[in-house]
Amino acid sequence: MxxxxxxxxxxxxxxxxxxxxxxxxxxxxxxxxxxxxxxxxxxxxxxxxxxxxxxxxGETAWRTKRLLLQAAHELTPGEGEPGEEEHAIVREALQQMGFGLDTNDLTEYLLFVGTGAVDDLAAFCRDHRERLLTDAEARKKEQNSKGAPKKKKATDEAKKVADRILDARRAVDIALFGRMVADNKDFNVDxxxxxxxxxxxxxxxxEFDFYTAVDDLKPDDEAGADMMGTVDFNAxxxxxxxxxxxxxxxxxxxxxxxxxxxxxxxxxxxxxxxxxxxxxxxxxxxxxxxxxxxxxxxxxxxxxxxxxxxxxxxxxxxxxxxxxxxxxxxxxxxxxxxxxxxxxxxxxxxxxxxxxxxxxxxxxxxxxxxxxxxxxxxxxxxxxxxxxx
Structure with a gap:
């Protein structure tokens, strides 16, 4: 229909x-x-x-590059800001799942994911915190001369979590408007x-609107605008x-x-x-x-x-x-x-x-x-x- x-x-x-x-x-x-x-x-x-x-x-979705930053917050006790350890753990988890990251810890492109994706990622990191931290330290030592870490084969468990993170079922936004995942067409949604x-x-x-603004604290004996510009519009x-x-x-x-x-x-x-x-x-x-x-x-x-x-x-x-x-x-x-x-x-x-x-x-x-x-x-x-x- x-x-x-x-x-x-x-x-x-x-x-x-x-x-x-x-x-x-x-x-x-x-x-x-x-x-x-x-x-x-x-x-x-x-x-x-x-x-x-x-x-x-829980029935809608997020379009985001900030999975790492959000999951790191969930790993941090209390109201504090996540430290490098939390970032390193989540970074390693995402890399093991096959997600590419840039130098700002953002995913390489916007991901359209259900609102439970951050919770799933944080739970995986919490359950495997020590192993991920050890793997992160080893990965850092193995960096090549350009600073790019060597890729490791994803574990079966990491793949399952990646599947959950990208599971589009029951996410109405994704169901309506679709999704393209450049690295894996299996996650594409028509x-x-x-x-x-x-x-x-x-x-x-x-057309355009010419506007001016005046400093409210300007002395009365000073004339003229303190800011001016144009804004385009139509009707x-x-x-x-x-x-x-x-x-x-x-x-x-x-x-x-x-x-x-x-x-x-x-x-x-x-x-x-x-x-x-x-x-x-x-x-x-x-x-x-x-x-x-x-x-x-x-x-x-x-x-x-x-x-x-x-x-x-x-x-x-x-x-x-x-x-x-x-x-x-x-x-x-x-x-x-x-x-x-x-x-x-x-x-x-x-x-x-x-x-x-x-x-x-x-x-x-x-x-x-x-x-x-x-x-x-x-x-x-x-x-x-x-x-x-």
């Missing part, structure tokens, strides 16, 4: 997701420059909301959710699209052949609900303290289907002109969906739910059975359709 979510969301003065020059990201689409928000930015914003939409801490870059339904031009109505394959989600959370018990079924339902509610509410954090572009989607369209996926971005291949951008965008999106439905058929479609704060759904001839009046009814229609499937 696949759930598709299509959103139209207008942001005022904002720089939600900036490029390497500090400017709002853009893309040329249909021959016109559009505002863009990357899928990575939207996924991060959604992940940050998971604890607020029904997921417990994402259950695909997320598109949001793009503006109309053409945009980046745009974005089309956002994401989908979720509930079958892949189930596989990622519990394994291909797993038989689900009552707790498993509950987690699966909450994971789907969290995905839906988090993406509806997700707003990137870029420049929010200075611009507070904290809007909600205006138009929401969801489709529950057996197969197939339709990104509706081509509804805006010709940029929406002039005023009334949200109303025209809503009309364009629904008409494009209706044409696809008519041409390709809708046998695989189980449920359609559409809501709009400002759009005239009756005027767009949206069937009454596919109109919903508020967010609660919208999510109930989507989740109910997915469960029935």
């Amino acid at each position: 696949i759930i598709e979510l299509h959103l139209l969301q207008s942001f005022p003065t904002s720089n939600l997701n900036r490029d390497d020059l500090g400017q709002p990201k853009t893309v040329t689409f249909g021959g016109a420059l559009r505002g863009r928000v990357s899928s990575q930015s939207l996924k991060k914003a959604a992940r940050s909301l998971f604890p607020e939409v029904g997921l417990a801490e 994402a259950a959710s695909q997320v598109a870059h949001a793009l503006s339904t109309h053409s945009v031009a980046s 745009a109505c974005y089309y956002r699209y994401a989908n979720l394959d509930t079958g892949q989600l189930r596989h990622n959370l519990f394994g291909k052949e797993a038989k689900l018990d009552e707790d498993d079924e509950d987690l699966l339902k909450r994971a789907v609900s969290a995905w839906l509610n988090a993406f509806i509410r997700a707003v990137p954090s870029g420049k929010q303290n200075s611009m507070a572009a904290l809007t909600m989607p205006d138009t929401l369209l969801a489709v529950v289907r057996d197969s197939g996926t339709w990104n509706l971005a081509n509804a805006f291949l010709d940029p929406v002109p002039g005023k009334g951008v949200m109303g025209t965008s809503t009309e364009r999106m629904w008409q494009h969906f209706t044409r696809l439905r008519s041409f390709y058929g809708d046998e695989e479609i189980r449920t359609v739910a559409m809501a709009s704060l400002s759009g005239d759904l009756d005027g767009l001839q949206v069937p009454q059975g596919e109109q919903v009046g508020n967010l609660r009814k919208f999510t109930e229609a989507v989740l109910g359709g997915a469960v029935r499937g």
